[in-house]
Amino acid sequence: MTAIGAGRTGPGLIVAICFSIAALEGYDIQAFGVAAPHMAPDLGLGPAELGVAGSAAMLGLMIGAMSGGWIADRIGRRPVLLVSVALFGLFSVVTAFADSGQMLTLARLATGLGFGGAMPNLIAIATEISPPHRRALTTTSMFCGLPAGGSLVALMAQAGGEALDWRMIFLIGGALPLLLVPVIFFLLPETRQVHEASAERKLARGLFGERRLPATLLIWVIFGLDLLITYLLLNWLPTLVVAKGFSASDGASASFWMNMMSVVGALVLGWSADRIGSRWLLTAVFLGLGGALWGLAVATGLSAVLACSAAAGFAVVGGLYVLYALAPTYYPGPVRAAAAGAAIAVGRLGSIVGPVIAGDLRAAGYSPGEVLGFLAPAAVATAVCVWALTTFCKPYREG
Template identity: 75%
Template sequence: MTAKAAGRLGPGLIVAICFSIAALEGYDIQAFGVAVPRMAPDLGLGPSQLGLAGSAAMLGLAIGALTGGWAADRFGRRPVLTVSVAFFGVFSVVTALSQSYEMLVLARLATGLGFGGAMPNMMAIATEISPPNRRAITTTSMFCGLPAGGAAVALLAQFGGDAVDWRTIFLIGGALPLLLAPVVFFFLPETRPAQSEQVDRRVVHGLFGERRGLATSLIWLVFALDLLVTYLLLNWLPTLMVAKGFTPQDGAQASFWMNIASVVGALLLGWLADRAGYRWLLVTVFAGLAVALYGLSQFTEIGGLFAAAAAAGFAVVGGLYILYALAPTYYPPGIRAAGSGAAIAVGRLGSIAGPLIAGQLRAAGFGPDQVLLTLVPAAVFTAVGVFALTTFCRPHRQD
């Protein structure tokens, strides 16, 4: 499979193309938050409208992951990935041209469909172009594009000043995927196995048949818990820092250290997973996440809080990208992208739930330390889920 998959491009260039796709996704996802201060008054949007518009992309991502993974197992990775990239490019442009709240919500929903269609394809491609001893670092190298793209749009907004308004940010985020889509179509090799190699591709049977029910359930559990913690921290860490008595600048810096450490964690953990295996590495990572979250709730000195935020980012995002490498190995080639897409879709329920839970806890009178402490059990259960997955479930025999 590996030699065939890399027919037109070497694995390094395939990773570079997928990294670019992930970077453009990360750019657009972060662009919404960056654009809000100017977008809201321009379109006359209130907080609740902004919340729904922001969530629309995540809902679209969940739907796109399910449908994109299903389509890729039937029609091929390359055409579905090409359409997905073009789709989120077109609707990023539509976002820039939005003149009403309704148009904005529909544009963000459609953009999310493109994101979702791309992600399980990249997970499947990473599995199919790399030997087992390079799979984790291949996957993490691709998905490091997500925080890199998010950092790029933040820098663009910071240094572009008044010359870069919110519409320009989305126009750039739409034009670049449209330029990349032909590269994906004409140069990325097809990695889907030939028809004779495929198994029964009914989605439900593929996910739960042939004794894969436990593996699928555990994969869904650890994805949902990891993304619950990730998105609660991404959305609430600066606010919780301010509630603890620190300045908004301190909160922003805590988020900065969390994101920087996440990239380091992804690459280092990918390298280690290929050498030491997944089980004890991931158990240790998520146990360490529980310790880091406890530290975030208890530390009162700014240096300790920055260190705990960095440790949390290292573990929760680095661990997530290792899960991106691990999950596809439990499915045969004919259902691999659909299995990855289902994991992403269920995980997005966690990403939606996390910020909502924090909001409800704060509204109920929970202090910032109490909110952070509620995440500790989620990290512990993630460690337990990973241990069960890697101990009691066997990867597909071809992997």
């Protein structure tokens, strides 16, 4: 088997382009969370309506991930990335012009389709351009762009304070991806592997054949729990911090530190996983996440809120990116992007449910601490599933 066009662009530039795509996704995803306290009164949205709009992007992401990975395994990574980046850039601009909850929800749904189409292909590219002993670090280096982009928009929100123009945030978040489209077209090579015709190309066989059923189900549960926690925090952390009695600037600061330590977590955990393996590392990380979430739930001072937000970001997002490197190793090459897309798509059920749960709990009168405390058992369950996956399921071996 041979890679298509892999020699035209060095791995460093490929990682930089993929990092940029991830950073712009992270910017736009986090933009919704930091804009929410300003967006909701402007559009007349209650907590439940805001939760639905936040989850619409995750629904689109789920659909885009499943279809984008499947299509890319057949026609290539680059064309799917081009369309996906153009799509989320365009509808980020549309989000900026939303004048009702319905228009906002539809714009976020279409934006999510672009997010979803891009993500499994970034995972597949990382797997295909890196040797096994550097796979986790390559993947986490790409995906730490997500929290880096989130940190940027959090800083903008912190600087803007109560006068923040939420529409301008989405205009910027839409223009930058559109400017990246020609860079992808001219500089990003095709990394998809060309294989001989094989029964493995059938997605169901690739996911569940040769005793891969337990691994696939565990990966789906792990992604679902992690993404439930991640996207509840991304969409609701600033709002929950404000509801604890802090200012909008303090809420943006919590989001900033969560995203900044996500970058650190991605790089540190990726480097560590390549050297000591994922089993005990990820098990400990997700147990620590449970503690950080409980601490965030009961924190009453700003320093404690910021420290626990940072620890949660280090664990939940850093751990997720190591999972992005780990999951494709359980599948054969011809279905790798589709398998990654399936894991992201099924996992996105958690990212859809998370913001909705937060909105419903708040609408029902639950305190911010009670909403955050709900997440700690989910983190412990994630740790248990990671340990089971890495103990009882074996990665796929070519040949």
